[in-house]
Amino acid sequence: QSVLTQPPSVSGAPGQRVTISCTGSSSNIGAGYDVHWYQQLPGIAPKLLIYGNNNRPSGVPDRFSGSKSGTSASLAITGLQAEDEADYYCQSHDSSLSGVIFGGGTKLTVL
Amino acid sequence: EVQLVESGGDLVQPGRSLRLSCTASGFTFGDYALSWVRQAPGKGLEWVGFIRRKTYDGTTEYAASVKGRFTISRDDSKSIAYLQMNSLKTEDTAVYYCTRGDTGAFDPWGQGTLVTVSS
Numbered sequence: 420q421s422v423l424t425q426p427p428s429v430s431g432a433p434g435q436r437v438t439i440s441c442t443g444s445s446s447n448i449g450a451g452y453d454v455h456w457y458q459q460l461p462g463i464a465p466k467l468l469i470y471g472n473n474n475r476p477s478g479v480p481d482r483f484s485g486s487k488s489g490t491s492a493s494l495a496i497t498g499l500q501a502e503d504e505a506d507y508y509c510q511s512h513d514s515s516l517s518g519v520i521f522g523g524g525t526k527l528t529v530l
Numbered sequence: 531e532v533q534l535v536e537s538g539g540d541l542v543q544p545g546r547s548l549r550l551s552c553t554a555s556g557f558t559f560g561d562y563a564l565s566w567v568r569q570a571p572g573k574g575l576e577w578v579g580f581i582r583r584k585t586y587d588g589t590t591e592y593a594a595s596v597k598g599r600f601t602i603s604r605d606d607s608k609s610i611a612y613l614q615m616n617s618l619k620t621e622d623t624a625v626y627y628c629t630r631g632d633t634g635a636f637d638p639w640g641q642g643t644l645v646t647v648s649s
Contacts, residue, residue, distance in 0.1 A: 457575075519593075
């Protein structure tokens with residue numbers, strides 16, 4: 420059971436928009452800690468997708484965006500493409516656990 | 531190019547020890563904290579621990595699941611971070627990634643090295 424809760428799976432057709440939620444609590448996201456998002460393609464190491472809640476590293480398409488409100492965060496992907504099919508993870512910090520926490524991951528399927 | 535390369539993964543018996551290495555290139559290694567993150571087969575990401583840079587005393591933090599058994603160290607002269615794993619358990623079986631960062635975002639990540647704990 421992860422401290423950050425993500426839906427196990429989401430899906431969408433090419434060109435559509437999907438969102439992935441990441442729900443935490445008052446000891447992590449709600450305490451003001453930043454949320455970061457990673458994309459993990461099959462058999463490959465994770466790659467930073469969004470940092471500091473809503474910032475894209477160089478090279479990440481603007482189809483990817485992040486937001487944060489209260490004790491939750493979201494990753495939005497617009498104009499879905501086949502190559503977006505991957506696992507997505509959110510990450511933050513937890514003051515009660517005194518450490519880094521990850522969401523359980525969400526598998527995105529492009530129909 | 532900023533790069534991290536893990537090595538040392540192996541098949542080990544429960545109760546034994548293993549040391550992983552993370553060799554960095556393309557950046558000033560001593561200016562950054564390094565973390566280890568693992569992923570059990572078919573499972574999600576789990577933070578293992580990190581080591582701060584020397585200007586922050588080079589202190590370490592660990593997940594509860596490994597505290598007291600795992601130790602992270604660094605050799606800035608060689609641009610290498612280590613993960614010493616003692617008293618290994620079957621549930622430590624995972625791909626172990628090293629990545630740059632501590633409490634913020636992790637970037638980049640190494641390709642990972644597989645540790646299998648089995649009798």
